[in-house]
Amino acid sequence: MRWEYRGNTLILGGGLTYRTIPAAYHSVFQSLKRHKPSEIDLGEVETIDSAGVAFLDEIHTRLASKGILLFKGARPEVQAVIDTFSSIKLPVPIPQRSMGWFEKLGDDALNAGQNIYQCLLLASEIYYFSLVGLISRKGQRKGSFVQQAVLLGSQALPIVALLSFIIGFILSLQSAVQLKNFGANVFIADLLAVTMVREMGPMMTAIIVAGRSGSAIASEIATMQVTEEIDALRMMALNPIRYVVVPKFHAISLVMPLLVAFSILVGEIGGGLIAIGYLDVSLPTFVQRSIEITTLKDLVVSFGKSTVFAWTIVIIGSFFGFQVKGGAEGVGKATTASVVASIFAVIVLDAIFSLLYL
Amino acid sequence: MSQALISVRNLVAKYGERTILNDISVDIMPGEVTVILGGSGCGKTTLLKNILRLQEPFSGSVKFWGDEVLQMDEPSFSGILKRVGMLFQNGALLNSISVYENISIPLELHTKLPEEIRDRIIRVKLSLVRLAEAIYKYPSELSGGMKKRAALARALALDPEILFCDEPSAGLDPLTSAALDELILDLRKQLKMTIVIVTHELASIHRIADRIIFLDGGKMLFNGTLEAALKAGIPEIDTFFRVGRF
Numbered sequence: 001m002r003w004e005y006r007g008n009t010l011i012l013g014g015g016l017t018y019r020t021i022p023a024a025y026h027s028v029f030q031s032l033k034r035h036k037p038s039e040i041d042l043g044e045v046e047t048i049d050s051a052g053v054a055f056l057d058e059i060h061t062r063l064a065s066k067g068i069l070l071f072k073g074a075r076p077e078v079q080a081v082i083d084t085f086s087s088i089k090l091p092v093p094i095p096q097r098s099m100g101w102f103e104k105l106g107d108d109a110l111n112a113g114q115n116i117y118q119c120l121l122l123a124s125e126i127y128y129f130s131l132v133g134l135i136s137r138k139g140q141r142k143g144s145f146v147q148q149a150v151l152l153g154s155q156a157l158p159i160v161a162l163l164s165f166i167i168g169f170i171l172s173l174q175s176a177v178q179l180k181n182f183g184a185n186v187f188i189a190d191l192l193a194v195t196m197v198r199e200m201g202p203m204m205t206a207i208i209v210a211g212r213s214g215s216a217i218a219s220e221i222a223t224m225q226v227t228e229e230i231d232a233l234r235m236m237a238l239n240p241i242r243y244v245v246v247p248k249f250h251a252i253s254l255v256m257p258l259l260v261a262f263s264i265l266v267g268e269i270g271g272g273l274i275a276i277g278y279l280d281v282s283l284p285t286f287v288q289r290s291i292e293i294t295t296l297k298d299l300v301v302s303f304g305k306s307t308v309f310a311w312t313i314v315i316i317g318s319f320f321g322f323q324v325k326g327g328a329e330g331v332g333k334a335t336t337a338s339v340v341a342s343i344f345a346v347i348v349l350d351a352i353f354s355l356l357y358l
Numbered sequence: 359m360s361q362a363l364i365s366v367r368n369l370v371a372k373y374g375e376r377t378i379l380n381d382i383s384v385d386i387m388p389g390e391v392t393v394i395l396g397g398s399g400c401g402k403t404t405l406l407k408n409i410l411r412l413q414e415p416f417s418g419s420v421k422f423w424g425d426e427v428l429q430m431d432e433p434s435f436s437g438i439l440k441r442v443g444m445l446f447q448n449g450a451l452l453n454s455i456s457v458y459e460n461i462s463i464p465l466e467l468h469t470k471l472p473e474e475i476r477d478r479i480i481r482v483k484l485s486l487v488r489l490a491e492a493i494y495k496y497p498s499e500l501s502g503g504m505k506k507r508a509a510l511a512r513a514l515a516l517d518p519e520i521l522f523c524d525e526p527s528a529g530l531d532p533l534t535s536a537a538l539d540e541l542i543l544d545l546r547k548q549l550k551m552t553i554v555i556v557t558h559e560l561a562s563i564h565r566i567a568d569r570i571i572f573l574d575g576g577k578m579l580f581n582g583t584l585e586a587a588l589k590a591g592i593p594e595i596d597t598f599f600r601v602g603r604f
Contacts, residue, residue, distance in 0.1 A: 018516060022470035049517040049549065051471055054478035081548045087478040090485050093493045326498025329453035 002044070003028060010037040013044030016052025025055065032063060043073030053085035060088060119319045125241050126249055126315055133246045139239055144247035152213045152248065153255025157262065160208055164263040167200055168192060168270030176278050185279040189289035192271040197298045201264040203350050206309035209256065210342035214313040217248055218338035221321025222331040230322070245318045249311065256310035257303040264302075297357070305353045309346050316342045361424065363388045363520060363552050364409065369418035371401070371408050371576075378404045380576045382418070386520075391546055391553045391566045395598065396573035402556040403447065405573065406522055410444065411435065422520075440468050443518035447525050449509035451497040457484070457508045458493050464515045483511040486541055488534060502529045510538070514545070520552045521545065527559045539565045560599065572598070 001020035002013040063069045275281040320338035324330040362385035371379040378401045394402045407413040465476045487507040527535040545551040572580040
């Protein structure tokens with residue numbers, strides 16, 4: 001790109017393109033401040049593209065307000081490109097105003113209220129159709145319950161087993177050192193049984209299920225929503241909650257207590273290894289004390305709250321799935337939000353259960 | 359006769375054991391609008407993706423400006439891609455950023471243009487595709503046709519020398535579709551852009567095609583002008599144009 005001044009005329013030449021503009025841009029504008037040309041001659045411009053046209057438009061915008069500015073002499077082919085890519089007559093868009101702090105706070109509060117209302121509404125529908133679904137299987141595909149039970153339950157067994165074993169093992173290991181100091185080795189069985197049955201079993205299983213199955217539920221429903229599968233179900237006179245959510249709800253109600261029982265058992269095995277291997281507690285003593293310390297109330301509360309956790313995970317997963325907006329991006333956001341909300345809800349509910357059933 | 363801009367020789371593409379493209383040889387000439395035609399599943403999109411290395415061909419050769427690209431290293435091939443624009447079937451906009459930012463990406467990352475110049479280019483490109491009002495919107499707020507137009511604006515951001523379009527008119531109303539054809543003709547005329555289009559729209563083909571490539575079952579049945587295609591007496595092509603008219 002070349003440029004020079006002849007009197008009040010700036011003469012541009014060569015190529016005005018993506019490659020040449022960046023290098024010349026600042027020098028040209030510096031020179032414009034000094035020379036203040038009244039016209040620009042484009043007769044020597046050989047090639048021009050949209051960057052070159054934007055460059056001419058920028059000169060026009062900056063200088064035209066200070067006096068008459070004329071572009072002249074462009075070759076027909078150059079003028080045609082200028083006519084196509086000129087931004088002079090385009091309206092300048094006004095960026096969307098961002099919310100103020102208080103406005104955003106109020107907006108978030110309103111949205112949160114609306115979301116809680118919508119979630120409760122969905123929960124009521126899920127409970128209603130789940131009860132109806134126990135009597136009549138109308139509106140559900142054959143085998144969907146078993147399929148979901150396998151998906152949400154059986155396939156979660158390995159990860160539940162691994163984590164529960166590690167938790168039982170660590171819990172015993174950390175406690176063992178302290179108990180040994182006081183010669184209270186045998187109490188390891190009591191400690192482990194109470195912790196696994198009342199807290200760690202139900203809560204850890206719920207967190208694993210929230211991460212694994214809750215995310216799967218949210219992403220499945222969200223994908224169905226963005227690909228109009230949910231609308232297609234409605235158009236086939238099928239209730240999406242009954243078709244999609246109820247089988248999951250029934251399946252998780254069955255498999256969650258089983259997973260918790262499995263988690264407690266494997267956690268006891270993990271902890272038992274430390275009790276037997278490190279604290280010299282005999283196997284019969286360990287088993288006997290574990291059974292003695294566990295009350296029926298503990299088991300009822302444990303399995304009861306695990307069922308509540310399971311329902312919460314399905315409801316929250318479904319809620320975020322149905323609420324999805326946008327395409328693939330929306331599915332990802334819904335899945336993440338669902339996992340975060342489910343884990344948060346599980347921990348809060350667990351705290352409430354702990355306060356109610358000490 | 360001018361040299362081919364893109365030269366494809368004996369291209370074979372497979373999905374597993376299934377052959378999608380069988381021994382395709384094509385030359386894309388500079389400044390021409392080449393339309394790739396054929397029924398659904400005949401390998402049109404696969405041909406585009408193999409030419410652009412978005413899929414790995416089973417065998418064959420693809421040359422851009424005389425350079426073989428299938429064995430080219432990534433930095434060299436990036437240099438080729440900067441001179442090429444691609445409009446995908448579903449737009450393929452980045453959903454997490456606005457339309458403005460989508461178009462800004464190639465300008466920011468591949469040029470050193472100042473912000474005010476980039477801003478003008480973005481507004482012009484959106485105006486060309488009649489989408490100036492959606493500049494600050496997010497892809498999730500756009501209809502299918504609008505997404506496609508925004509994606510076209512992104513493909514045009516760097517004034518590519520070659521523009522590939524995979525079904526650009528699908529989902530657009532007839533007026534916008536006709537305006538898009540006008541834009542394609544303008545780009546060819548004023549920027550001497552070479553354009554390769556996959557489309558089923560007969561009206562568009564009649565308006566813009568300099569050359570058509572007709573694929574059927576992964577084989578190339580015809581490569582030449584539209585007039586020659588209509589006179590060639592190939593039953594598949596005759597059926598395509600006869601049935602498509604209704």
